[in-house]
Amino acid sequence: xxxxxxxxxxxxxxxxxxxxxxxxxxxxxxxxxxxxxxxxxxxxxxxxxxxxxxxxxxxxxxxxxxxxxxxxxxxxxxxxxxxxxxxxxxxxxxxxxxxxxxxxxxxxxxxxxxxxxxxxxxxxxxxxxxxxxxxxxxxxxxxxxxxxxxxxxxxxxxxxxxxxxxxxxxxxxxxxxxxxxxxxxxxxxxxxxxxxxxxxxxxxxxxxxxxxxxxxxxxxxxxxxxxxxxxxxxxxxxxxxxxxxxxxxxxxxxxxxxxxxxxxxxxxxxxxxxxxxxxxxxxxxxxxxxxxxxxxxxxxxxxxxxxxxxxxxxxxxxxx
Amino acid sequence: xxxxxxxxxxxxxxxxxxxxxxxxxxxxxxxxxxxxxxxxxxxxxxxxxxxxxxxxxxxxxxxxxxxxxxxxxxxxxxxxxxxxxxxxxxxxxxxxxxxxxxxxxxxxxxxxxxxxxxxxxxxxxxxxxxxxxxxxxxxxxxxxxxxxxxxxxxxxxxxxxxxxxxxxxxxxxxxxxxxxxxxxxxxxxxxxxxxxxxxxxxxxxxxxxxxxxxxxxxxxxxxxxxxxxxxxxxxxxxxxxxxxxxxxxxxxxxxxxxxxxxxxxxxxxxxxxxxxxxxxxxxxxxxxxxxxxxxxxxxxxxxxxxxxxxxxxxxxxxxxxxxxxxxxxxxxxxxxxxxx
Numbered sequence: 207x208x209x210x211x212x213x214x215x216x217x218x219x220x221x222x223x224x225x226x227x228x229x230x231x232x233x234x235x236x237x238x239x240x241x242x243x244x245x246x247x248x249x250x251x252x253x254x255x256x257x258x259x260x261x262x263x264x265x266x267x268x269x270x271x272x273x274x275x276x277x278x279x280x281x282x283x284x285x286x287x288x289x290x291x292x293x294x295x296x297x298x299x300x301x302x303x304x305x306x307x308x309x310x311x312x313x314x315x316x317x318x319x320x321x322x323x324x325x326x327x328x329x330x331x332x333x334x335x336x337x338x339x340x341x342x343x344x345x346x347x348x349x350x351x352x353x354x355x356x357x358x359x360x361x362x363x364x365x366x367x368x369x370x371x372x373x374x375x376x377x378x379x380x381x382x383x384x385x386x387x388x389x390x391x392x393x394x395x396x397x398x399x400x401x402x403x404x405x406x407x408x409x410x411x412x413x414x415x416x417x418x419x420x421x422x423x424x425x426x427x428x429x430x431x432x433x434x435x436x437x438x439x440x441x442x443x444x445x446x447x448x449x450x451x452x453x454x455x456x457x458x459x460x461x462x463x464x465x466x467x468x469x470x471x472x473x474x475x476x477x478x479x480x481x482x483x484x485x486x487x488x489x490x491x492x493x494x495x496x497x498x499x500x501x502x503x504x505x506x507x508x509x510x511x512x513x514x515x516x517x518x519x520x521x522x523x524x525x526x
Numbered sequence: 527x528x529x530x531x532x533x534x535x536x537x538x539x540x541x542x543x544x545x546x547x548x549x550x551x552x553x554x555x556x557x558x559x560x561x562x563x564x565x566x567x568x569x570x571x572x573x574x575x576x577x578x579x580x581x582x583x584x585x586x587x588x589x590x591x592x593x594x595x596x597x598x599x600x601x602x603x604x605x606x607x608x609x610x611x612x613x614x615x616x617x618x619x620x621x622x623x624x625x626x627x628x629x630x631x632x633x634x635x636x637x638x639x640x641x642x643x644x645x646x647x648x649x650x651x652x653x654x655x656x657x658x659x660x661x662x663x664x665x666x667x668x669x670x671x672x673x674x675x676x677x678x679x680x681x682x683x684x685x686x687x688x689x690x691x692x693x694x695x696x697x698x699x700x701x702x703x704x705x706x707x708x709x710x711x712x713x714x715x716x717x718x719x720x721x722x723x724x725x726x727x728x729x730x731x732x733x734x735x736x737x738x739x740x741x742x743x744x745x746x747x748x749x750x751x752x753x754x755x756x757x758x759x760x761x762x763x764x765x766x767x768x769x770x771x772x773x774x775x776x777x778x779x780x781x782x783x784x785x786x787x788x789x790x791x792x793x794x795x796x797x798x799x800x801x802x803x804x805x806x807x808x809x810x811x812x813x814x815x816x817x818x819x820x821x822x823x824x825x826x827x828x829x830x831x832x833x834x835x836x837x838x839x840x841x842x843x844x845x846x847x848x849x850x851x852x853x854x855x856x857x858x859x860x861x862x863x864x865x866x
Contacts, residue, residue: 423578424611428625428674429599438624442615 267500274493287500297501299476300484306391307466307480308459311398312452318399319406320448324440326407327414337411344404352468355397359383359469384470387477394466394478398459406451413447414440446524453516460509481505528589528681528714529554530575535584537570537738544570546738547584552682557708557715559729561722561761567738568718569608572684575716577601588681599630604675606685610667612659618670619655622646625678638677645673648707665696672700676707683708685717689724701727722762726750734758756859759788765819765830772854774824775805775847781854781862788853791832795848796820796839804844811841822847 235243267288270281291297322340326333343351358366359382367378383393417439425435463482466472472479472487479487485505489498530552537545545567552558560568573579575586577598585594593601604625612621622642626633633641646652649669654662662670668688675683688704689697705728708715719725725732726746733743734757742754746762753759759767768789772780775787799805805824812819813835822829822845829847833839854862 418609418611420607420609420611421613423598424605424607424674425613425624426578426598427576427603427605429628429630430624431599431629434628438616439613442613 263499264503266496267503269496271496271499272493273489273495283496287497288504290497291501291504296476297481297484300479300481303391303476303478304460304462304480304482307395307398307462307478308456310392310395311402311459312455314395314399315403315406315455316448316452318403319451320410320444322403322407323410323414326411340407341404343401344408346401348401348465349468351397351401352465355400356384356469359393361385385474387474390470390474390478394469397465397469398462401465402455402458406455409447409451409454410444413444416447417443446520449516449520449523453513453520456516457509457513460505460512529587530589530682530714530716531587532571532575533585533587535571535574535581535586537567537574537579538582544738545574545581548738548740550733550740550743552714552716554714555712557705557713557717557728557730558733559717559719559725559731560733560735561719561725562735563720566735568720568735569686570738571735572605572686572716572718575601575682576603576605576684578605599628602681604678604680604683606672606675606683606688608687608690610659610664610671610691612662612667612670612674614659616659617655618646618651618657618659618662618666621659621670622655622673622677625674641677642673645676648676648710649673649703665692665700668692669700672704676711682714682716685715687719687721688717690719690721697724704728722764726762734761752861753788753853754861756786756788756855759853759855759861763790765791765832767853768829768831769855770824770827770829774827775849783856784854784862785857786855786859787849788855789829789831789849790852793849793852794829794831795850796822796831796833796837797846798839799844799846801844803846805847806845808839808841808843808845811839 268283268285270278270283272278326337326340358364361367361379361382364378366383367381371378371380381389383389421439421443422435425439430438461482462480463486466478466480467483467486470478472483481501482505485498485501488494488501532548532550535545535548536543548567548571550558550571560571562568570579574581575588577593577596577600581594585592587593588601588603598605613624616624619642622645623638625631626638626641642655643652646655649672651666651669651673654666654670657666659667659670668691672685672688675685689700692700701724707713708728717724717728729746731743732746732749734741734749736757742749742758744752749758750762753762756769760769770787770789772784772787775789780787806822806829808820809823809828810821811833812821816835817832818835818837820831820833820839822831824847839845856862
């Protein structure tokens with residue numbers, strides 16, 4: 207009630223509102239100790255479900271452990287798994303599939319997303335309505351998207367083949383988007399672009415809206431053409447946002463599993479087998495737990511390393 | 527440099543008439559200041575000259591050519607915005623070079639660097655040319671923005687409250703510099719502000735604007751001593767002119783029809799007085815150092831005027847007031863000459 211209470215530590219104030227027995231214990235704690243007390247449940251949870259499994263996986267990646275034979279003796283194998291993985295052509299193939307998928311989805315989504323954002327930013331009549339319509343695919347679950355695109359790609363009854371042959375003529379059943387080696391990688395790229403271009407558009411739109419009108423007006427008075435305004439104002443000023451969208455989509459698609467697993471399951475053959483599908487197969491079909499742990503660690507380091515390099519570049523752009 | 531003439535220019539935004547039948551001519555080499563409160567239509571007028579807005583009716587002429595329907599890029603004007611409108615990812619140098627590098631101009635790079643050096647020295651930012659726009663202070667950014675207008679040799683410089691976002695000290699410095707540079711270049715400038723000090727110190731002529739109409743144009747002295755109406759009179763003077771009902775304070779012959787007396791500091795004769803001679807009472811004194819603001823109550827009326835700090839007046843003192851050659855206004859607020 208007096209000036210002492212205003213200056214009292216958190217501990218004292220907590221103690222005032224606490225029964226005497228508890229109060230005695232709390233009063234002896236420093237503010238820092240109380241802060242630790244409050245965050246300790248979260249930290250315990252993080253340790254239990256994030257940090258411990260990470261280190262456990264690192265340990266398992268050096269052993270012969272198999273999750274379906276928990277009683278078998280665990281043999282220390284050193285770096286054997288890592289050596290096998292890095293010299294396995296199948297793994298390198300799935301890495302290439304992943305790289306192809308990541309590169310093309312991110313490239314197409316960035317170009318299309320930015321173009322859409324540029325158009326929406328014109329604020330034509332009804333632009334708010336169209337923004338919402340464009341955003342719908344992004345709000346769906348990847349499982350739902352995977353399933354209904356499977357129907358759309360169905361050669362006999364699917365809309366996709368029907369639409370293509372409606373314009374080109376020919377037999378709708380003559381090609382299978384998900385069943386042909388040359389088409390399947392592009393089929394999954396198309397679905398991902400359909401689903402995630404709106405997301406890139408949204409981020410780019412935020413970037414474009416952050417450029418004040420008077421910069422364009424100044425440029426107009428300075429006799430900069432539309433083309434020059436676009437390249438010397440719009441692009442450089444929206445670039446940090448575009449790069450952020452690329453980062454998010456890149457990381458997300460590097461880990462791509464659910465949608466591709468539903469659409470093709472990695473097939474035909476292994477043409478669409480991304481790294482995470484290989485990982486799931488090795489871990490839960492072949493039950494090579496130690497081996498797949500090593501693969502998971504390699505993927506983790508790759509994503510983490512690439513993302514770090516990228517974030518450094520992003521920060522450099524932002525500081526300009 | 528060229529003469530700029532607006533005749534009968536009107537601009538509406540939906541239901542609001544921002545500029546209403548405006549006639550204004552800025553002579554070649556003249557520094558004309560548009561003065562008025564926020565929303566009076568000053569900035570719209572400037573944007574109409576620049577081509578950033580299109581007039582609904584009337585014509586805009588620059589150097590004798592009708593430019594009413596031309597784009598900003600074809601008008602040969604330079605515009606300094608109220609905000610620091612720099613290209614943030616470019617250096618100060620590249621910002622200054624931006625308008626010169628326009629393909630429409632084809633200025634050789636050697637000439638660009640020579641002109642930039644010249645202007646940068648003039649604006650005292652020569653040492654900051656390699657800094658990125660975002661690494662400059664507010665004052666430096668606005669100097670670069672002004673410099674970007676100056677490196678060009680446009681028909682007219684349009685400036686929209688370029689100093690309003692700067693602190694008082696810098697504002698005073700740049701005010702002087704701008705006026706000096708304008709003189710050196712012989713530039714035609716149309717300058718918008720609501721700051722009466724800027725208007726008084728920089729303008730060759732001031733145009734007072736209200737609700738999109740030009741009320742009066744004249745030299746700063748004319749606008750101050752011969753305002754056309756109450757509105758113009760209240761634009762200039764610090765402290766603001768006192769508007770009193772005619773007859774409240776004793777003075778000489780009041781002209782017929784005068785309803786309002788406009789009294790500035792220099793129109794008052796104030797003496798300490800007691801008893802019946804005391805017309806007013808000192809309510810408050812603000813000490814400003816070199817001067818004091820004296821707040822006086824005369825009946826229900828409040829008067830604010832300046833007094834010498836040496837005047838031995840205190841709060842509560844009775845004073846006698848007299849007016850010498852004040853301004854008279856009729857019932858409609860228009861000025862009536864004469865009296866004395």
